[in-house]
Amino acid sequence: MGADRHGGLHGWDFEGFHSGGDTELWKRLGSHVVTIPGNDGAEVSGTRFTVWAPNAREVRLVGEFNGWNADAHPMELIPGSGVWGLFVPGVGAGAVYKYKIHGADGRWVDKADPMARFAQGIPDTASIVWESSYQWGDDAWLAKRAASHPHAEPMSIYEVHLGGWRPGKTYRELADELVEYVTWQGYTHVEFLPLAQHPYAPSWGYQVTGYYAPMSNFGTPDEFRLLVDRLHQAGIGVIMDWVPGHFPKDDWALGRFDGTALYEHSDPRQGEQPDWGTYVFNFGRNEVKSFLVSNALYWIKEFHIDGLRVDAVASMLYLDYSRGDDWVPNAYGGRENLEAVDFLRYVNKHLYEREPGCMIIAEESTSWPGVTKPVHHGGLGFGFKWNMGWMNDTLSYLREEPINRQYHHNKMTFAMMYAFSENFVLPISHDEVVHGKGSMINKIPGDDWQKFATLRAYYSFMWSFPGKQLVFMGNEFGQRKEFDEHAGLEWWVSELWGHRGLQLLFRRLNELYREHPTLWELDSDPQGFRWINADDAGGNVFTFLRFDEQGNALACAVNFSPVPRSDYLVGLPHSGRWAEVLNTDAEEFHGSGQWGNQGEVQAHQVPTHGFEHSAEITVPPLAAVWLTWDRSSVVEGDAGLQ
Structure with missing residues (x-):
């Protein structure tokens, strides 16, 4: 019982491949288990192998199925395609193989299949015939994804x-x-x-x-x-x-x-x-x-x-x-x-x-x-871009002793000059904790209390700043050593003081982040952000507001000084009750628990910072506070200001 040596490939059209228009190339090149008609009409099962090597003098298929014998399975060049093909009956999923290529340079070299869908594990390098039998269970997720708007989520x-x-x-x-x-x-x-x-x-x-x-x-x-x-x-x-x-x-x-x-x-x-x-x-x-x-x-x-x-x-x-x-x-x-x-x-x-x-x-x-x-507006067409400038500037600020941060205040505010020029992701990635750069916690001066407090304040600043957030594993519990892929993460420290508090803070940040559209709905829109006071360099304090499409507001105050800021006046767009939903100095995050706003502040019609209302708040040392506006508490006649 014979079969077409190419598994029917002679009739295939590779024009799309050669024009750059074939966007599903994996269906045509590589190794595929197929069943084809034999010469006597009966069906023959085996694997079709195809590889693009237009300048090769010869290509041979070698593998476990032929004892790696280079003479057993010579491949044939499909005319006009630059593609070599061969159908091997009886070879199925799991077969290990390579292409032995006699190149235009005269050398014979064993090559892995560029289109292989499975490969041997390190240190072996051969390709493996693979056919998926997986049954997916994420239809609901894919339907949700198709209707999603990532920039506003x-x-x-x-x-x-x-x-x-x-x-x-x-x-x-x-x-x-x-x-x-x-x-x-x-x-x-x-x-x-x-x-x-x-x-x-x-x-x-x-x-x-x-x-x-x-x-x-x-x-x-x-x-x-x-x-x-x-x-x-x-x-x-x-x-x-x-x-x-x-x-x-x-x-x-x-x-x-x-x-x-x-x-x-x-x-x-x-x-x-x-x-x-x-x-x-x-x-x-x-x-x-x-x-x-x-x-x-x-x-x-x-x-x-x-x-x-x-x-x-x-x-x-x-x-x-x-x-x-x-x-x-x-x-x-x-x-x-x-x-x-x-x-x-x-x-x-x-x-x-x-x-x-x-x-x-x-x-x-x-x-x-x-x-x-x-692309149709002349851009590159990406959905998001990592904001490397924000990352470099803010990490440079963190490395300064608190007393010197006043001279580098603009490093924390400069990103707002271009924040809406692209759709940004704020990255604290793997690149920042390797190759001599040190772990995040060891970038920060001071004792352990100051290091952990500063990290909590910093990540809260990051989570409330316009843009999406990315953090490399281990940063969420303050790994002390540079990351080592062989040793893995130091999970044991996540049970220790400071480390556990930081890990719990991340959990709370993510919880609040999901709950409050003010923190993400208008990430790519200038209407979603407004400084309260960007210029308090002497106090090392940054205050700003985030808004959602309905005009709800969240106020953020971050203090990168070891001095508490009591009775700190901030302008606000609305009067009434502002609930304290985050205080990074709280005991649950291993902070001091001594400074805060007892759960809320009241804003009154006292103009400040360009707003018609204001409140006096407490911002703990090396800490962040988030306040959300309670719309139901607005006094009659207060239309607010945004």
């Missing part, structure tokens, strides 16, 4: 290095433990550092070798689906880091795939990233565009990922990024990578059209204009 993100959260845990175990913890803490989303297959653990997933394969050291692709599904069923969104800017030089992976620079630029001034010792994708090559756009859609469609955080966007946008004088200008003599710009616009536009409610987030560290403007 709460988003507090818990950033997770999956291998270091609790080392040794599998996707299946984390589907219980991580979901339980994130639910208890109250975050709306988790963000996973890259979970595409990568062989070098210290890269944290940022050097990808298998763009279509979930990291196999934690389990199978369907077990990863289980983790995502369980998060969704618990009401938690899932964001994953995506790395389309560069890839490692491992011989067995994408680099020089068919003996030529196939996925990367051939000119090292364009095709290599000196900072990381990696190759850079050739964004102008249509097949590479198909590969990458399909990959972005693949994670959203096949794994129900809600958002992609695109790593190192600046390295893609600028031709001279980290290259000194050794770079190639664009066609107009400029430093902008026009091909990368076109690619980013293409992928963003396509994903937002195909998957309503998804989020594409840029880690972009420069002042490139319009990162989050729609």
Whole structure:
């Protein structure tokens, strides 16, 4: 009983792949278990293998099923496609394989499948035939996502290095433990550092070798689906880091795939990233565009990922990024990578059209204009951008002794000069607690009481500032050491004084954040924020208001001085009762419990700070206070002021 050696591929049209328009490439290339008609009419089951290697002299399929015999399964070039194909009867899911490629450079190299949907775990590097049988249970979540408006909804993100959260845990175990913890803490989303297959653990997933394969050291692709599904069923969104800017030089992976620079630029001034010792994708090559756009859609469609955080966007946008004088200008003599710009616009536009409610987030560290403007308005088309300026400025302020902070006051207020120019995420990410930067708690001067109090005040400032929030795991309980992916988090300290109080504060911040639309509904609208007093540098105090669409107000006062501020006058938009819903100096958060407002303050018609009403409040030392307006307490005739 014979069968077509290519599993019917001769009739396939690869025009979309070659034009850059194939956005579901995983359905055509790679390994797929199929059943096809045999020569005698009977059906034949096996696996169809296809790989793009247009400049290869020969391609052979090797694997456990043929004893890694390079002569057993030669592949054939499908005319006019650059794609090599072969159908192997009797080979099914779980088969381990590679492509042995005789490249244009004359070398024979065993290559992993660029389109493999499963791979061997570290240190092995072969690909595995995979077919999913997972039955999803998150239909309600997906329907809600499709109707969502992320800019006007709460988003507090818990950033997770999956291998270091609790080392040794599998996707299946984390589907219980991580979901339980994130639910208890109250975050709306988790963000996973890259979970595409990568062989070098210290890269944290940022050097990808298998763009279509979930990291196999934690389990199978369907077990990863289980983790995502369980998060969704618990009401938690899932964001994953995506790395389309560069890839490692491992011989067995994408680099020089068919003996030529196939996925990367051939000119090292364009095709290599000196900072990381990696190759850079050739964004102008249509097949590479198909590969990458399909990959972005693949994670959203096949794994129900809600958002992609695109790593190192600046390295893609600028031709001279980290290259000194050794770079190639664009066609107009400029430093902008026009091909990368076109690619980013293409992928963003396509994903937002195909998957309503998804989020594409840029880690972009420069002042490139319009990162989050729609493509049809001349922007790059991202949904959100990490606010690296806010992060750098505020951390610089925290490092100062309190007595010196008055001279750096503008570092905490400057972000409001551009806060609504993009849709921002405020990140305190993994990058801030590694490589000699020290943990968050050790950035802050003073004794432990001052360190923890300052952190509580800072995170409260962050949670009440316009923009969404992201915090790296371990920061929520004040891990003292720099993060070490091998050792994992120091969970034992979360039971100690100070650490536990901080962890409980995060839980309360997330609870209040979800409850109060004032903190997120108008994040991207200047009407959602107003300073009360941005200029009290001598007092190290910042006071401001957040509003929702209905005009409800929440007043925030943050004191970065060790001196309590009693009878502190603040202007307010309405008279009546303002309830104290947060005091970070409370005993439950391991504060002193000595300073506060006994649960509320009364605002009277005494004009201050440009408002017609005001109240005297107490702001504890190194602490934050949030006050919410009780609309029902307004005196007759008070229309308020916003």
